[in-house]
Amino acid sequence: MTTEISSARQQILETASDLFYQKGIQHVGINEVIAASGVAKRTLYRWFPSKDLLIEAVMQYRAAQWSSWFETAVSERGNTPKERLLSTFDVLRDWYASPSFRGCPFINAVLEIADASHKAHQVSIDLRESIRQIIIRLAAEAGVKNPDLFSRQYLLLIGGASLMATIEQSPDGATFAQTALSVLIDANIGD
Amino acid sequence: MTTEISSARQQILETASDLFYQKGIQHVGINEVIAASGVAKRTLYRWFPSKDLLIEAVMQYRAAQWSSWFETAVSERGNTPKERLLSTFDVLRDWYASPSFRGCPFINAVLEIADASHKAHQVSIDLRESIRQIIIRLAAEAGVKNPDLFSRQYLLLIGGASLMATIEQSPDGATFAQTALSVLIDANIGD
DNA sequence: GACAAGGTAGACAAACTTGTCTACCTACTT
DNA sequence: AAGTAGGTAGACAAGTTTGTCTACCTTGTC
Numbered sequence: 001m002t003t004e005i006s007s008a009r010q011q012i013l014e015t016a017s018d019l020f021y022q023k024g025i026q027h028v029g030i031n032e033v034i035a036a037s038g039v040a041k042r043t044l045y046r047w048f049p050s051k052d053l054l055i056e057a058v059m060q061y062r063a064a065q066w067s068s069w070f071e072t073a074v075s076e077r078g079n080t081p082k083e084r085l086l087s088t089f090d091v092l093r094d095w096y097a098s099p100s101f102r103g104c105p106f107i108n109a110v111l112e113i114a115d116a117s118h119k120a121h122q123v124s125i126d127l128r129e130s131i132r133q134i135i136i137r138l139a140a141e142a143g144v145k146n147p148d149l150f151s152r153q154y155l156l157l158i159g160g161a162s163l164m165a166t167i168e169q170s171p172d173g174a175t176f177a178q179t180a181l182s183v184l185i186d187a188n189i190g191d
Numbered sequence: 192m193t194t195e196i197s198s199a200r201q202q203i204l205e206t207a208s209d210l211f212y213q214k215g216i217q218h219v220g221i222n223e224v225i226a227a228s229g230v231a232k233r234t235l236y237r238w239f240p241s242k243d244l245l246i247e248a249v250m251q252y253r254a255a256q257w258s259s260w261f262e263t264a265v266s267e268r269g270n271t272p273k274e275r276l277l278s279t280f281d282v283l284r285d286w287y288a289s290p291s292f293r294g295c296p297f298i299n300a301v302l303e304i305a306d307a308s309h310k311a312h313q314v315s316i317d318l319r320e321s322i323r324q325i326i327i328r329l330a331a332e333a334g335v336k337n338p339d340l341f342s343r344q345y346l347l348l349i350g351g352a353s354l355m356a357t358i359e360q361s362p363d364g365a366t367f368a369q370t371a372l373s374v375l376i377d378a379n380i381g382d
Numbered sequence: 383g384a385c386a387a388g389g390t391a392g393a394c395a396a397a398c399t400t401g402t403c404t405a406c407c408t409a410c411t412t
Numbered sequence: 413a414a415g416t417a418g419g420t421a422g423a424c425a426a427g428t429t430t431g432t433c434t435a436c437c438t439t440g441t442c
């Protein structure tokens with residue numbers, strides 16, 4: 001067997017990830033994933049005993065990818081803590097403006113699945129918390145007085161910007177958020 | 192026929208509205224709406240020739256209700272323009288804290304339907320615009336220098352707060368947003 | 383060679399979904 | 413009375429969805 005065949009699980013995961021994101025989790029059935037990934041149904045169920053488990057695995061896979069991407073992109077921008085904070089919305093604006101953007105997959109999943117007990121819901125909560133921890137660190141470095149409150153306000157802005165990008169199909173939310181964030185930073189430094 | 196029977200359409204609309212909101216649009220089939228509303232299938236299809244048309248009608252119905260409720264609640268609070276702006280998040284916090292809260296129906300619908308060409312998507316866009324117009328008016332009254340930008344930042348905050356309430360099941364996002372909004376107001380007045 | 387692991391195609395089946403239709407009823411208007 | 417409008421119960425049907433299963437293949441290990 002070649003490497004390709006021994007990575008059927010990976011192929012399924014990536015294919016499902018793309019399809020779920022592009023069309024919506026509830027709009028893509030497992031037969032579509034099978035057809036697009038080129039694996040047999042037996043194989044899919046061998047690795048993912050149910051659709052819910054596939055969804056969960058996909059969300060975890062995407063969360064790991066997104067976190068990695070975000071941390072890397074942010075760390076490569078800005079020279080000062082404040083710049084780095086603001087640059088996060090430059091990173092996001094690029095994402096929102098990309099042709100394949102179809103919303104934040106972690107927000108999408110929670111609302112599409114509409115079940116707070118689903119494991120994918122917890123993945124979203126965990127990801128938000130990891131974003132918040134990044135922001136707390138950057139905010140503290142920038143001398144923000146209350147990094148905890150600031151990080152929660154940050155989550156509001158990032159959520160709102162993502163929604164604006166999704167609903168109004170405009171990446172400008174990132175710029176509005178950046179402007180607001182700059183005001184919040186200045187209001188919370190130096191007093 | 193009694194009044195009750197002549198309002199079958201209204202009964203369907205209200206029942207579907209509740210079910211779609213509580214369980215998710217894609218998770219409720221028309222047979223469930225029929226069973227819960229007590230109308231015949233023939234009657235449902237008489238008034239709503241397809242599920243999509245029912246969804247559209249429901250979203251329009253909810254948008255009218257929501258707008259009315261929001262305007263009224265806001266107009267009854269605050270004595271100054273700034274207070275009125277901030278009070279919007281008091282109104283929203285109460286909503287987020289209510290037992291039946293399950294997210295913003297207009298955000299939910301867009302993400303659940305996952306089709307930008309669906310009429311319900313436009314309903315959400317229009318509602319956001321109507322919120323924005325309310326905020327532009329209040330902001331101008333408060334002396335905010337750039338009501339347009341401010342109103343867009345407001346949309347970010349209201350979207351983010353709704354998501355926080357939905358995903359983290361915490362109404363505190365409204366408080367964080369209120370704090371941020373207060374800073375934004377102060378930073379945009381008087382210079 | 384025998385067995386295990388991982389793979390293939392796709393048939394099968396129960397349940398669900400949306401929408402169409404039959405047959406009938408009630409109340410109102412002309 | 414006849415016709416219209418709005419209503420009832422629910423059968424029917426095609427298509428979709430998730431999951432189970434049959435039959436077979438390839439590769440690697442013992």
